Amino acid sequence: MEYVAQQVMNALAFGAEYALIALGLAIVFSIMGLVNFAHGEVIAVGGYTMVAFAALALSNPFIVIGGAIAAAVLMSLTLERVAFRPVRYADPTTGLLTAFGVSIILQNVFLLVVSPRPVAVTSLYFLDWPVRLMGVQVSSLQVFEAVTTVLVIIGLMLFLKRTTLGLAMRAASLDFEMVRMVGVRSNRVFAMAFMVSGLLAGLACIFIMARRGSVDPHLGFNPVLKAFVACVVGGFGSLPGAVLGGFLLGAIEVAMLVLLPQEYGGMKDAFVFGIIALVLVWRPDGILSPRTEKGDKI
Amino acid sequence: MELSTQPGAFPAPGPEPMLKVENLIVSHGPIEAVHGISFAVDQGRCVSLLGPNGAGKTSTISALMGVARSSGQIAFDGADISDLPVESRVQAGMSVAPEGRRIFSNLSVEENLVLGGATRPDRDGKDADISRWLETFPILGERRDQLAGTLSGGEQQMLAISRALMTRPKILLLDEPSLGLAPKIVTQIFQMIEQLKADGMTILLVEQNATQALRLSDYAYLLNNGRIVAEGTKETLGQSSALMAELTGIA
Numbered sequence: 001m002e003y004v005a006q007q008v009m010n011a012l013a014f015g016a017e018y019a020l021i022a023l024g025l026a027i028v029f030s031i032m033g034l035v036n037f038a039h040g041e042v043i044a045v046g047g048y049t050m051v052a053f054a055a056l057a058l059s060n061p062f063i064v065i066g067g068a069i070a071a072a073v074l075m076s077l078t079l080e081r082v083a084f085r086p087v088r089y090a091d092p093t094t095g096l097l098t099a100f101g102v103s104i105i106l107q108n109v110f111l112l113v114v115s116p117r118p119v120a121v122t123s124l125y126f127l128d129w130p131v132r133l134m135g136v137q138v139s140s141l142q143v144f145e146a147v148t149t150v151l152v153i154i155g156l157m158l159f160l161k162r163t164t165l166g167l168a169m170r171a172a173s174l175d176f177e178m179v180r181m182v183g184v185r186s187n188r189v190f191a192m193a194f195m196v197s198g199l200l201a202g203l204a205c206i207f208i209m210a211r212r213g214s215v216d217p218h219l220g221f222n223p224v225l226k227a228f229v230a231c232v233v234g235g236f237g238s239l240p241g242a243v244l245g246g247f248l249l250g251a252i253e254v255a256m257l258v259l260l261p262q263e264y265g266g267m268k269d270a271f272v273f274g275i276i277a278l279v280l281v282w283r284p285d286g287i288l289s290p291r292t293e294k295g296d297k298i
Numbered sequence: 299m300e301l302s303t304q305p306g307a308f309p310a311p312g313p314e315p316m317l318k319v320e321n322l323i324v325s326h327g328p329i330e331a332v333h334g335i336s337f338a339v340d341q342g343r344c345v346s347l348l349g350p351n352g353a354g355k356t357s358t359i360s361a362l363m364g365v366a367r368s369s370g371q372i373a374f375d376g377a378d379i380s381d382l383p384v385e386s387r388v389q390a391g392m393s394v395a396p397e398g399r400r401i402f403s404n405l406s407v408e409e410n411l412v413l414g415g416a417t418r419p420d421r422d423g424k425d426a427d428i429s430r431w432l433e434t435f436p437i438l439g440e441r442r443d444q445l446a447g448t449l450s451g452g453e454q455q456m457l458a459i460s461r462a463l464m465t466r467p468k469i470l471l472l473d474e475p476s477l478g479l480a481p482k483i484v485t486q487i488f489q490m491i492e493q494l495k496a497d498g499m500t501i502l503l504v505e506q507n508a509t510q511a512l513r514l515s516d517y518a519y520l521l522n523n524g525r526i527v528a529e530g531t532k533e534t535l536g537q538s539s540a541l542m543a544e545l546t547g548i549a
């Protein structure tokens with residue numbers, strides 16, 4: 001019983017991380033049709049900010065966490081301004097290639113300026129301690145992760161429902177030109193999308209760093225790849241789809257870890273992606289695809 | 299603005315028109331859809347732009363709003379807006395209920411109106427306007443929390459016009475508001491436009507339905523193949539022009 005509960009918590013924690021990152025990808029995609037593969041480097045910038053703070057002997061947790069998130073937001077906004085604005089109205093392939101280019105350049109900058117090797121960051125270890133939750137021993141970090149993700153989703157929903165800019169972002173996913181024709185400045189919509197995306201990357205960065213305790217130039221690569229898969233499964237461009245896909249992927253991964261016999265352990269990812277492929281056979285556009293679910297995206 | 303620097307060139311009687319378009323050329327990529335047209339809309343007037351399918355009416359509207367590539371002069375409310383981006387034109391007082399309505403189908407009826415008033419700094423006035431439109435069109439009021447995509451065509455058109463009015467525009471551009479609607483609904487829509495005109499709104503009305511449009515227009519231009527081929531009041535246009543009959547089906 002305790003074992004099952006722990007595995008459920010594992011699945012939720014993994015799912016939460018994927019959901020946070022997938023939401024960051026989906027919000028940008030829904031508005032400008034861009035698959036932002038440089039999202040992983042936004043996460044890594046958060047990690048390297050922690051390294052910088054450690055070097056400056058700044059260890060106040062609020063400064064470390066706040067600084068890393070702020071750095072991710074700034075990085076995301078900078079990418080929009082410098083790299084993605086020029087290709088804003090270009091075709092999706094151009095945007096995709098730009099994102100890949102930016103991603104590779106940033107990885108190499110980390111590699112040259114900092115180090116190709118992992119750099120240890122110990123300032124977030126304090127987030128992880130064993131807690132008993134309804135009689136089950138789990139990690140506090142997992143609880144934080146699940147709770148943060150739920151709060152983020154609620155906050156994002158409120159933002160998208162209650163603020164004019166939020167309404168503009170939802171509307172822009174269907175008809176950006178019409179949004180401009182009611183007078184909303186497109187720069188504000190794009191900047192807000194990247195700001196939210198950066199904020200989500202920053203939060204994901206905190207949890208990834210707290211778990212791994214180190215940063216290297218490829219810190220964000222694997223999580224973003226997984227989040228991309230989550231987006232595809234959930235329906236690319238759909239925000240509920242990104243959340244659903246993230247948690248589904250987390251659940252499948254943990255289920256494979258638990259269910260696969262020891263000797264197949266190395267093939268976990270193959271099984272995970274096999275199941276994902278089956279889901280896509282059933283729903284080629286993803287479970288909550290904006291095309292199948294015409295209309296509301298959140 | 300070229301015109302105002304040469305006062306002798308055009309002996310302008312009375313005040314400047316609200317909207318004055320000179321030699322407007324509109325292209326979609328390599329295709330030129332409008333080949334240099336000129337027209338004007340005086341304040342408080344309803345002017346219609348008539349013409350068959352493909353004449354260049356929507357291209358003209360898009361150029362006026364700044365979402366299609368164009369050259370020529372567009373003077374609005376005493377300023378040259380030819381080079382302004384779309385958002386600034388809306389700020390300056392232009393608003394459009396576009397062809398195909400383009401309501402935000404994934405937003406509720408009320409959210410469409412809220413977003414329509416995105417540029418409004420006056421919260422109270424904006425809320426009052428939202429209530430006003432929901433009361434003016436009780437069917438929209440009943441469905442305020444419903445997704446706009448679930449509305450019927452006529453309801454969507456009412457929403458599109460209400461949304462356009464949420465900016466409190468100085469001029470309202472209407473692109474084929476009667477397109478694809480049942481005759482009864484068309485009558486309703488034209489009644490609404492007539493009411494707006496009576497309230498003093500300046501309107502540029504694009505229509506293929508020339509009979510209805512002419513009835514409430516002070517002046518009309520007939521567009522064909524990207525050129526203005528006739529213009530006049532409903533009396534002069536409606537009676538004399540054989541071209542008019544051919545292009546709009548008016549007997």
Ligand SMILES: Nc1ncnc2c1ncn2[C@@H]1O[C@H](COP(=O)(O)OP(=O)(O)O)[C@@H](O)[C@H]1O
Pocket residue numbers: 326327329330331349350351352353354355356357358
């Ligand atoms: N986005 C576009 N790309 C290419 N050609 C277009 C586009 N929009 C309109 N056109 C062409 O421009 C001409 C005028 O079209 P339009 O302005 O839509 O006419 P109307 O609104 O009077 O029916 C047509 O020949 C049409 O095919």
Ligand SMILES: [Mg+2]
Pocket residue numbers: 355356357397474
């Ligand atoms: Mg048209």
